[in-house]
């Protein structure tokens with residue numbers, strides 16, 4: 001009789017979004033006349049920009065003609081897209097990343113989940129707390145995390161780096177040395193970010209300790225402040241210690257279209273001298289058959305003059321929502337952070353209310369839905385995440401309601 005990979009059985013149920021859905025459904029059923037606004041959405045809502053749609057149409061038409069039809073895409077991605085990425089996201093920022101260090105994928109969720117496969121099972125991971133759940137859960141599936149403590153919500157073999165108000169939601173260098181360090185800036189869920197000098201400290205630490213940093217830069221396009229790094233490769237020495245993950249989901253609305261990439265520098269070597277670039281190329285070529293041609297053409301259009309302008313307008317729209325939420329809640333007396341370099345606002349729940357109590361309070365009294373911070377890790381308890389991905393009208397109305405309860 002076959003058996004399953006019992007690491008999967010160790011996963012605690014991911015109750016967060018299903019619990020939210022259940023609570024909202026119950027409330028709606030009991031109060032059918034109430035109009036509920038969600039500021040909990042972790043997905044873009046604006047349609048793809050015209051430059052992207054035009055490029056998609058052209059590529060679809062090419063597929064209908066014998067001379068321009070394409071079959072399997074190259075495993076690592078088409079050169080037209082990889083060179084647009086190298087030029088715009090790296091060389092233009094003074095980061096010397098070449099085409100053969102860029103691996104096109106169908107998004108950063110897969111890359112952030114899959115990348116752990118190329119590391120030894122006894123490598124120790126360090127994560128921020130609260131955190132995007134994919135990093136830990138995929139290491140649980142691999143069997144790298146030890147045992148789960150249901151009281152604390154922590155894994156015995158994971159190094160947690162609490163991010164709270166007292167450290168401005170920026171992780172501190174851990175006491176115990178990790179092998180693999182997951183960092184995500186601008187951060188989901190806290191919306192926090194770190195300055196270039198702070199990121200340089202992480203790069204220096206990783207190089208000194210022989211650790212690798214997996215840097216999730218999915219929200220890079222939301223950065224508005226000058227001294228916040230857009231890529232970890234702005235830091236000296238990052239090419240010998242860091243992998244960077246990027247996505248077209250949040251900057252250009254590709255959440256349903258699917259496109260992302262990983263940067264694995266050729267200088268990045270394991271302790272025995274093995275090149276991670278070669279290893280990831282091997283893994284990618286074996287388990288991935290390339291992102292679709294039409295989608296890679298759509299991705300290329302993000303870097304056209306029109307595409308840059310149109311996607312910047314969409315980001316400005318979301319960031320105007322973020323500003324409204326942040327200002328509106330501050331005026332209402334809440335303690336808020338984030339929302340300056342990220343579409344997420346992280347708010348401290350009022351005294352004597354934990355994350356879930358505040359969820360219920362907001363749902364019942366303002367008919368507004370958000371996400372309890374405790375769902376992202378124990379250090380998220382007492383916090384609450386609101387997102388800027390709604391419409392301007394709904395965001396305004398939600399803030400108005402919160403201000404009058």
Ligand SMILES: *Cc1c(COP(=O)(O)O)cnc(C)c1O
Pocket residue numbers: 106107108109110112132184188216218246247248249250254255259260
């Ligand atoms: C949305 C998000 C991603 C992007 O995921 P895709 O698979 O590219 O859509 C990656 N990391 C974080 C932290 C995110 O919030």
